[in-house]
Amino acid sequence: MWKKFVFLLLFVYTINIVNAQYNNLWIPDTLSGKNFNLVIKDTFAQFKTGNQTITGAVNNNKFWGSTLIFQKGDTVHMNVKNTLNDSTTIHWHGAHLPAVMDGGPHQIIPPGTTWQPYWKVTNNAATYWYHPHLHDMTMAHITKGIGGFIIVRDTIESKLALPRTYGVDDIPLAVTSRSFTSANVFTITDGKTISEYGDTLLTNGVTRAQISLPKQYVRFRILNAEIERGYNLGFSDGRTFYVIANDGGLLDTPVAVTRVKLLVGERVEILVNLGNDVVGGTVDLKSFNSGLAFGFPGAEPNKSGLNGSYLNNADFSILHIVVKAATSNAITALPTKLTTNTYWTAANATVQRNLTVTAGSGVGISEFYFDNTAFNYNTINKTVNLNAIEQWTITNSQVFSHAFHIHDVQFKIVSRTSGVQNYESGWKDVVYLPKGETVSFVAKFEDFADSVHPYMYHCHFSNHEDGGMMGQFVVKSTSSLPLNLLSFTAQLDQSETYLKWITSKEINTSQFEIERSTNNIVWTSLGSVNALDKEVNNYSFVDLNPKFGINYYRIKFIDTDGKYNYSNIQTVENGSDAFQFIIYPNPAQNKIYLQFKDPAYEVYYIKLTNEIGRVIYMLPKPQLGDGLDVSKLAKGVYYLQVTDNKTMKTFTKKFIKE
Amino acid sequence: MNKKVFSIGFIVLFMLTTAYINIGHKVIKDFSLQNVDGTVFSLKDHPEAKGFMVVFTCNHCPFAKLYPARLNELNTKYKPQGIPLIAINSMDTLVYEEESFVQMKEKAKVDKFNFPYLYDAMQVVGENFDAEHTPQAFIIWKENNGWIIKYSGAIDDNGEHPELATSYLANAVEDLLHNRSVVNPVTESFGCRIMYRK
Numbered sequence: 001m002w003k004k005f006v007f008l009l010l011f012v013y014t015i016n017i018v019n020a021q022y023n024n025l026w027i028p029d030t031l032s033g034k035n036f037n038l039v040i041k042d043t044f045a046q047f048k049t050g051n052q053t054i055t056g057a058v059n060n061n062k063f064w065g066s067t068l069i070f071q072k073g074d075t076v077h078m079n080v081k082n083t084l085n086d087s088t089t090i091h092w093h094g095a096h097l098p099a100v101m102d103g104g105p106h107q108i109i110p111p112g113t114t115w116q117p118y119w120k121v122t123n124n125a126a127t128y129w130y131h132p133h134l135h136d137m138t139m140a141h142i143t144k145g146i147g148g149f150i151i152v153r154d155t156i157e158s159k160l161a162l163p164r165t166y167g168v169d170d171i172p173l174a175v176t177s178r179s180f181t182s183a184n185v186f187t188i189t190d191g192k193t194i195s196e197y198g199d200t201l202l203t204n205g206v207t208r209a210q211i212s213l214p215k216q217y218v219r220f221r222i223l224n225a226e227i228e229r230g231y232n233l234g235f236s237d238g239r240t241f242y243v244i245a246n247d248g249g250l251l252d253t254p255v256a257v258t259r260v261k262l263l264v265g266e267r268v269e270i271l272v273n274l275g276n277d278v279v280g281g282t283v284d285l286k287s288f289n290s291g292l293a294f295g296f297p298g299a300e301p302n303k304s305g306l307n308g309s310y311l312n313n314a315d316f317s318i319l320h321i322v323v324k325a326a327t328s329n330a331i332t333a334l335p336t337k338l339t340t341n342t343y344w345t346a347a348n349a350t351v352q353r354n355l356t357v358t359a360g361s362g363v364g365i366s367e368f369y370f371d372n373t374a375f376n377y378n379t380i381n382k383t384v385n386l387n388a389i390e391q392w393t394i395t396n397s398q399v400f401s402h403a404f405h406i407h408d409v410q411f412k413i414v415s416r417t418s419g420v421q422n423y424e425s426g427w428k429d430v431v432y433l434p435k436g437e438t439v440s441f442v443a444k445f446e447d448f449a450d451s452v453h454p455y456m457y458h459c460h461f462s463n464h465e466d467g468g469m470m471g472q473f474v475v476k477s478t479s480s481l482p483l484n485l486l487s488f489t490a491q492l493d494q495s496e497t498y499l500k501w502i503t504s505k506e507i508n509t510s511q512f513e514i515e516r517s518t519n520n521i522v523w524t525s526l527g528s529v530n531a532l533d534k535e536v537n538n539y540s541f542v543d544l545n546p547k548f549g550i551n552y553y554r555i556k557f558i559d560t561d562g563k564y565n566y567s568n569i570q571t572v573e574n575g576s577d578a579f580q581f582i583i584y585p586n587p588a589q590n591k592i593y594l595q596f597k598d599p600a601y602e603v604y605y606i607k608l609t610n611e612i613g614r615v616i617y618m619l620p621k622p623q624l625g626d627g628l629d630v631s632k633l634a635k636g637v638y639y640l641q642v643t644d645n646k647t648m649k650t651f652t653k654k655f656i657k658e
Numbered sequence: 659m660n661k662k663v664f665s666i667g668f669i670v671l672f673m674l675t676t677a678y679i680n681i682g683h684k685v686i687k688d689f690s691l692q693n694v695d696g697t698v699f700s701l702k703d704h705p706e707a708k709g710f711m712v713v714f715t716c717n718h719c720p721f722a723k724l725y726p727a728r729l730n731e732l733n734t735k736y737k738p739q740g741i742p743l744i745a746i747n748s749m750d751t752l753v754y755e756e757e758s759f760v761q762m763k764e765k766a767k768v769d770k771f772n773f774p775y776l777y778d779a780m781q782v783v784g785e786n787f788d789a790e791h792t793p794q795a796f797i798i799w800k801e802n803n804g805w806i807i808k809y810s811g812a813i814d815d816n817g818e819h820p821e822l823a824t825s826y827l828a829n830a831v832e833d834l835l836h837n838r839s840v841v842n843p844v845t846e847s848f849g850c851r852i853m854y855r856k
Binding site: 041042043044046050051052054083085086110111112181182183185612613614 | 716750849
């Protein structure tokens with residue numbers, strides 16, 4: 001039904017282009033549940049008279065994509081099929097999830113491949129989005145129009161009397177702009193002559209957008225989906241409106257404003273009261289960019305050429321609103337209280353990190369870097385300890401402003417040179433970094449440690465990001481060494497494990513217990529050794545029967561008062577074919593199952609390729625209990641590559657699809 | 659506004675200037691490619707041809723999918739006048755399954771292609787033409803026993819509405835048939851990008 005509606009809207013809007021002053025706003029279709037199918041594709045759309053514009057979109061849309069509705073607490077499974085003839089990635093912007101599911105520059109989806117990440121939604125109710133994030137190609141793929149909203153719902157937000165009827169009194173707005181060549185092709189900045197700012201404003205992909213909205217409180221979920229332009233949002237009659245949510249959740253209370261600056265990647269949820277308007281009356285949601293100081297993206301005076309745009313330093317309409325009769329379930333009052341957030345403060349931070357915006361190489365779009373270092377796929381710029389609360393301080397003494405975005409976390413802005421605005425006081429994942437300012441935020445890096453796949457931090461202007469203004473960090477788990485443990489080693493010899501550890505200055509240590517695990521989760525005691533209590537103590541223990549496969553060892557230090565703590569963990573691999581697995585049935589028709597010699601074996605990644613090496617499926621941390629569905633594969637020979645979760649070694653087996 | 663017009667004009671002028679350097683000089687080497695009918699196609703096997711309309715296209719590209727009927731019409735009209743149309747698929751079939759030779763055969767059948775549809779498996783012909791998109795049209799013209807590019811760009815200026823379109827390709831063929839220099843030898847090409855394996 002939605003799809004038909006969408007097509008109808010597109011059709012109407014195409015006709016309207018010829019003679020109407022305004023075109024009806026397109027509202028993206030929604031997908032909900034726990035399994036989501038997204039097809040990323042090349043397509044085309046009619047934006048102007050004359051030829052169609054080559055675009056990219058998700059599912060059956062012409063520009064932009066379906067809105068995904070998540071319930072907090074659900075585990076969502078994504079089937080992302082890339083049918084572009086170019087590799088891409090899909091990043092879940094704002095989501096707290098394992099790095100390998102994040103869809104950053106490393107989780108490349110080759111053409112024709114289905115990528116199947118999944119994660120438990122732990123984010124608060126708010127507006128998030130998804131978009132391509134392939135380094136060097138982010139701007140090109142975002143320019144095409146690939147992306148979509150994610151709306152997270154939760155029990156706190158659901159209980160509030162807020163407008164929540166999608167497309168009726170709860171309106172998503174992805175705001176961006178494009179320029180066109182004489183053949184109606186989107187332009188992309190080269191950093192030399194072609195501007196990064198569009199001349200034509202697109203609201204949900206619609207030029208000169210209008211909507212009829214009911215005479216009551218209406219909610220907008222506004223995303224700055226631009227390449228670089230910032231917006232200075234307000235209403236044409238200067239009316240007060242209310243910010244109720246930032247990037248990562250509701251504010252404690254609505255914040256009354258008349259203007260909100262919204263930089264690329266930022267979302268803001270606002271309530272505006274149309275209850276005092278007359279039916280048939282109009283008001284415009286606008287961006288008031290005229291008179292803004294140079295440095296705000298889009299405040300440049302140039303109307304053409306590099307950095308130029310028809311919309312620069314101008315006030316322009318984002319959405320023309322025509323007021324219609326109220327709905328039967330109208331929200332007529334502003335909630336006084338939304339939620340109770342417990343924010344991190346600067347005092348909570350145990351680690352201070354400083355980043356400085358520096359000049360880039362100046363070649364093409366490489367205008368800015370962080371700390372004089374261009375993004376490099378193979379360089380991990382920062383290592384964060386799991387569960388650390390960190391304060392990141394970014395100093396921008398350069399000539400232009402930026403929008404700083406960090407993956408994995410939602411943060412709290414604790415300071416900025418010009419003062420933190422009330423409307424940016426909630427959970428954020430993008431922060432406006434004006435020229436000449438220093439901004440500081442605090443975040444906790446919880447839940448997902450992965451020493452291989454990094455998360456990104458970058459300027460969300462995709463030309464800056466593609467130009468190298470990006471870095472990457474890993475979150476590492478730390479099992480801290482007890483202070484008096486000088487060393488701990490484990491070595492396999494003739495199918496026996498020799499454990500050796502050295503301690504010094506033991507205080508009240510009574511004994512050591514040796515523990516083993518095959519999965520790093522369930523531990524069993526192998527025996528104990530009494531403490532020697534000398535200046536330097538050498539201990540050893542032999543495991544005569546290590547398990548087949550990976551063996552994890554740790555030492556439990558038990559004090560005389562019964563308190564204890566653990567050493568770091570050492571591993572040995574028993575048997576050269578420890579990770580061998582079999583695929584059955586083989587040949588297979590519908591499903592294949594993987595049986596590992598070690599039942600506790602954990603898979604980090606599975607990649608399925610066909611005989612000529614084309615990647616068909618990429619499955620991060622797959623859940624293998626129900627087997628893998630191969631029913632849709634063409635008949636032939638396939639290779640299944642398994643990456644070990646612990647060692648990151650890969651093992652490949654062949655199977656036949658009948 | 660004037661500045662904008664001026665700047666677009668400048669860009670177009672720049673593009674045309676750059677293009678003029680290539681157009682009329684770039685020589686295309688003969689090639690042998692497999693046709694979907696099982697034969698092998700080479701330019702040298704068509705001594706009767708004054709020139710060829712060469713259209714790079716593919717199976718999956720939504721924009722290319724708008725053009726089969728128009729390609730048939732162009733071939734019907736100009737093949738008897740010595741300028742047949744050939745279509746070439748230079749997409750990377752290793753990464754893109756839908757571009758396989760088997761599926762090319764299927765497409766030629768379904769869309770009733772009345773012209774050769776050639777499989778550029780190694781992408782060498784596409785690279786020789788500097789073909790960037792599907793669909794992208796060229797006209798090569800026989801001069802001094804060699805093949806010179808006389809036109810490069812879009813087939814026409816409206817994919818979805820052929821009734822509103824100006825056919826750049828047909829206009830260029832007409833110019834050549836009437837011994838005129840091509841009025842618009844280069845237009846902007848667009849569509850799905852052809853990714854070269856290198």
